[in-house]
């Protein structure tokens with residue numbers, strides 16, 4: 001009884017005191033103030049805002065000055081009348097803290113040895129091929145041979161003695177901007193039919209204009225010669241731009257071919273409509289026919305090859321070896337790169353929702369989530385510019401088992417994602433400053449193969465026990 005009275009008295013006092021504190025407006029946190037006063041011009045995520053070329057300095061004192069005084073002639077308001085000195089100080093603090101998310105990628109030195117230590121696994125680079133421009137695609141042929149597509153348009157066959165032979169009969173490509181010869185995959189029955197698939201930037205002249213698009217060619221590989229070439233997919237319409245082609249390919253367990261196509265730099269018209277092929281992931285039969293159970297086959301206005309839409313520029317794709325699902329990653333604008341699992345008929349939101357902002361620092365959208373649009377498994381702020389990706393399930397790298405590895409073009413390292421189911425629970429930066437990582441694949445021999453560009457190399461990662 002006594003106990004009850006005491007606790008009741010405490011409860012009363014507590015209620016009373018909270019009643020009084022509620023009378024004063026609660027001090028806003030720096031994040032709340034950022035959302036209220038800054039996000040409309042600088043974007044929803046402060047982590048995206050800070051990834052910029054600083055004009056007025058980014059030391060805490062510079063920031064306090066910028067925020068207090070503003071640059072009214074340049075469109076930055078003065079905040080000292082609206083926010084208290086301590087609120088401005090807290091905002092400056094938030095910005096300096098957020099800067100660390102960018103600084104973490106600034107590796108200072110180039111590698112001095114080919115030995116790379118990481119948590120749980122040390123590897124040594126073993127050079128498989130060099131003298132390339134950008135080894136975009138890697139496919140493993142029987143007999144320990146490797147097929148490489150170079151963005152310049154060249155195709156190479158590398159044998160187990162690392163002899164590199166040029167393959168003839170590949171597609172004619174437009175190697176300008178981000179275009180060129182892109183991905184390569186083998187037919188699941190390659191051993192029987194020798195079929196190989198190439199994705200590339202196809203070119204077409206219309207009047208005096210040179211237009212291009214993402215296309216897929218299937219051909220038969222015999223030795224170093226391709227024959228029976230057939231274009232099985234051509235993303236329509238062709239565009240004037242030279243960027244955001246995608247494009248990665250993967251076969252799933254049912255033998256369907258998935259192809260990613262970027263929105264070709266026209267975010268307003270392409271990704272959110274299903275009446276064209278741009279900013280989409282497509283699903284095809286191995287000969288280019290449309291599967292009868294594709295999501296939009298019954299919609300007469302829709303392009304029937306579309307499997308999912310609302311994509312920006314997906315440059316990474318893999319089949320998950322355990323679940324069989326198709327995973328993609330895509331480039332966001334400034335910030336907001338995404339990791340997704342492609343689901344039938346789903347909308348991935350670009351440019352209605354995004355965690356990134358425009359390259360000029362202006363917001364693209366105030367939304368990062370919306371009903372009816374998919375959320376990524378994870379996103380990167382700042383942008384790492386993700387490329388090829390691989391799931392490690394071989395026994396060669398016990399320290400990286402069941403991890404997803406993704407190349408970073410921008411920061412020149414290999415990103416390791418430790419997964420718990422579909423959740424990224426931890427990340428580590430492998431091979432710092434190795435070069436722009438374009439692709440990563442696990443070979444049938446269980447080893448990981450990584451390609452970097454300008455100059456182009458393909459390395460095999462040899463596990464080293466320390």
Ligand code: HEC
Nearest residue numbers: 037038041054055056057063066067071074075076077091
């Ligand atoms: C109405 C739009 C607008 C709002 C709202 C706004 N800013 Fe700005 N801000 C700008 C513009 C435009 C610039 C670039 C000025 C220039 O070119 O020098 C800028 C510049 C800055 C800079 C200096 C960047 C550099 O490169 O040195 C900082 C820091 C900054 N803003 C912080 C904030 C904070 C914090 C808030 C919220 C309290 C805020 N801004 C709200 C428009 C805005």
